[in-house]
Amino acid sequence: MNTGLSSIKLFILLLFVSALANAQVPQGLPSRWDELTASDWPKALEKSSRTCILPIGILEKHGPHAPIGSDLIQVREWAARVTKKEYAVVFPDYFYGQINEARHQPGTFALPEKVVWELLESTCEEIARNGFDKIVIINGHGGNPEFLKYFIQTRLEKRHDYAVYFFQPGSDSTYLSKMAKLHKSDQAGDQHAGERETSVLLYLRPELVKMDSASNESGINQKRLSIPDIYTAIWWFADYPNHYAGDGSKATRELGQLVTEHIISSLEKALKAVKADTKTLELQKEYFDRVKE
Numbered sequence: 001m002n003t004g005l006s007s008i009k010l011f012i013l014l015l016f017v018s019a020l021a022n023a024q025v026p027q028g029l030p031s032r033w034d035e036l037t038a039s040d041w042p043k044a045l046e047k048s049s050r051t052c053i054l055p056i057g058i059l060e061k062h063g064p065h066a067p068i069g070s071d072l073i074q075v076r077e078w079a080a081r082v083t084k085k086e087y088a089v090v091f092p093d094y095f096y097g098q099i100n101e102a103r104h105q106p107g108t109f110a111l112p113e114k115v116v117w118e119l120l121e122s123t124c125e126e127i128a129r130n131g132f133d134k135i136v137i138i139n140g141h142g143g144n145p146e147f148l149k150y151f152i153q154t155r156l157e158k159r160h161d162y163a164v165y166f167f168q169p170g171s172d173s174t175y176l177s178k179m180a181k182l183h184k185s186d187q188a189g190d191q192h193a194g195e196r197e198t199s200v201l202l203y204l205r206p207e208l209v210k211m212d213s214a215s216n217e218s219g220i221n222q223k224r225l226s227i228p229d230i231y232t233a234i235w236w237f238a239d240y241p242n243h244y245a246g247d248g249s250k251a252t253r254e255l256g257q258l259v260t261e262h263i264i265s266s267l268e269k270a271l272k273a274v275k276a277d278t279k280t281l282e283l284q285k286e287y288f289d290r291v292k293e
């Protein structure tokens with residue numbers, strides 16, 4: 001009768017235990033602000049060239065089938081993946097922005113405009129007070145760019161010793177031709193929770209997407225308001241009262257991978273350029289020196 005472990009079994013067990021212990025040891029410097037220690041700070045500032053990424057998402061309905069936090073999930077994943085290639089510090093979950101057009105839908109978290117503005121301003125000030133002089137905003141929400149650009153433009157109102165950069169990925173002909181091959185629905189109507197965005201979610205977090213529900217509502221433009229050459233606040237609700245624009249049922253993981261890889265490669269280039277950039281802060285200083293304050 002064998003009452004103990006044979007030496008070979010014991011050896012294998014020890015190997016297994018030591019592998020488990022090693023898995024708990026963090027490798028290198030974390031990118032996430034909330035995972036760094038205070039004593040890591042000087043090293044994180046140096047390694048990031050004082051660059052902090054602020055990924056901005058939102059909480060809003062994404063058709064009948066995709067998660068409320070879809071935009072946040074995407075920007076956080078982009079930041080997590082790019083910083084494995086090019087180091088920067090990533091600010092924790094931030095899902096406060098302009099989302100007044102979806103307050104009639106469950107799950108929407110829309111703070112008053114002044115709070116949204118002051119929160120972003122104070123967040124940038126706090127990031128800068130902690131030693132970062134470059135803040136890169138990665139936005140995942142279609143209702144935010146106008147607000148973000150105006151916010152960034154108003155950084156010139158008062159002297160700031162930090163700069164805010166807004167990542168806006170472009171496209172190239174190779175990407176567009178690959179996209180045309182994989183994309184099945186009408187590209188022009190594919191906006192919110194449609195084929196492209198659902199594909200990205202299918203690629204990043206398939207367990208959160210309910211593909212069976214994607215056709216339960218219409219994502220077709222209902223064109224309920226038409227006044228030529230005029231912008232109104234209600235335009236989006238007029239066109240897409242279901243807060244769904246496109247056809248998520250056509251989504252594929254393959255398309256999601258294409259879009260994600262394109263964004264990450266653009267972001268990597270942009271991040272490298274921002275980290276190397278000294279001109280923006282130099283010009284900002286020259287500008288404020290010439291403004292009579």
Ligand SMILES: [Zn+2]
Nearest residue numbers: 070071193197
């Ligand atoms: Zn979205």
